[in-house]
Amino acid sequence: MINLFCIRPKGFNVGNDAIYLGMQHFVYKAFGEVINLITLPATFKYESQGKAGLTAKTIYEINQYGHGVIIGGGNLYENGELDVNLDALSALEVPLMIFSVSRGRVYNRRLELVHRTDTMPDRTIKALHQRADFALYRDQATASHANQIGCHGAVVGGCPTIFLDKMMHRLPDVPGDLDNTALISVRTPELMSIPLEKQANVRNDILRIVELLKSRGYGDVRLLCHDYRDLSFAASFTNIDYVYTGDVMTYLAMLRRCALNVTYRLHSFLPCVSFGRPTIKISYDERALSLVKTLGLDRWNINMVEHGNPIEAVENRLDRLSDLASLREQVQPEWNGFYRRFETTFGEFARRVHQYHDSVEGTTEDTDELRLIA
Secondary structure: OOEEEEEEOOOOOHHHHHHHHHHHHHHHHHHOOOOEEEEEEOOOOOOOOOOOOEOHHHHHHHHHHOOEEEEEEEOOOOOOOOOEOHHHHOOOOOOEEEEEEOOOOEEOOOOOEEOOOOOOOHHHHHHHHHHOOEEEEOOHHHHHHHHHOOOOOOEEOOOHHHHHHHHHHHOOOOOOOOOOEEEEEEOOHHHOOOOHHHHHHHHHHHHHHHHHHHHOOOOEEEEEEOOHHHHHHHHOOOOOOEEEOOOHHHHHHHHHHOOEEEEOOHHHHHHHHHHOOOEEEEEOOHHHHHHHHHOOOHHHEEEOOOOOOHHHHHHHHHHOOHHHHHHHHHHHHHHHHHHHHHHHHHHHHHHHHHHHHHHHHOOOHHHHHHHHHO
């Protein structure tokens, strides 16, 4: 039996579970059999348990009974939320894949893109890249930075959430009528790495978006929280309902059913585009700007930091929602390329993991032949 470790963000944000769900599609497709997929949090920051990241303890256990390890996906490099012991990393024996991780800059008060103060150090990024057997970075900005610091051959892979439409048959029924419901995916302004005056505008912008949507005939407008930490912000709005679920399948089912999603969040925007649902993206940092551009959707994006009137831009998108469907069709060849890249890379990773498994478990050639026949 294959034991595959996945070290990923496991904090409050349900969007991380959407990424993991998308990744599972390619893992199971590549291995073609039941495997033990063992997930560990990337950092101790949000967990009380004693195991996380690539530390001496986790690497020891991976070497004891693991056959491969995946880091990602998520913005682990950007906010330094991957605990790594570089000395122990050199002792890791199993094949390692870096998958769909990102590192982006944020806006300072002069509206310049600068490095975050908690960004993962370049020496750690470089050490991980050099140790990895396979590496697919999420967006062009991340891959460009990796190449600049000497991570040669850094490859852009995109995000697996653009292929969640292949899992729609697994989504549960959501009670209630969502056919005329518009969701606004929010983020608590204090958790946005943007200038203070921009943070102060977010609440009023959301109120204006609600009024705009109601004037356009959306009878039900609700705030959608991706993160437990967004609940107090959502609850501060009077006479506006909000919804939250930590269950990724229910969360995706709501996105699949809603009439419209206006979102500050990447991982409601991308599933909606994948599902073919109307959606409008508002971005505020390079992590989002770069990924949306990498996926060919930047013409539909709204940069709330640099745009003089983001609500005017939202209204513009509402006036031409049908353009999104056309744009989705235009980017399909590029997305198909990402899909093939995922298939190929995960397929090669699976072969490497099987080779390692056979070398340590003493599997015979006869068993290999049986697996191929099966």
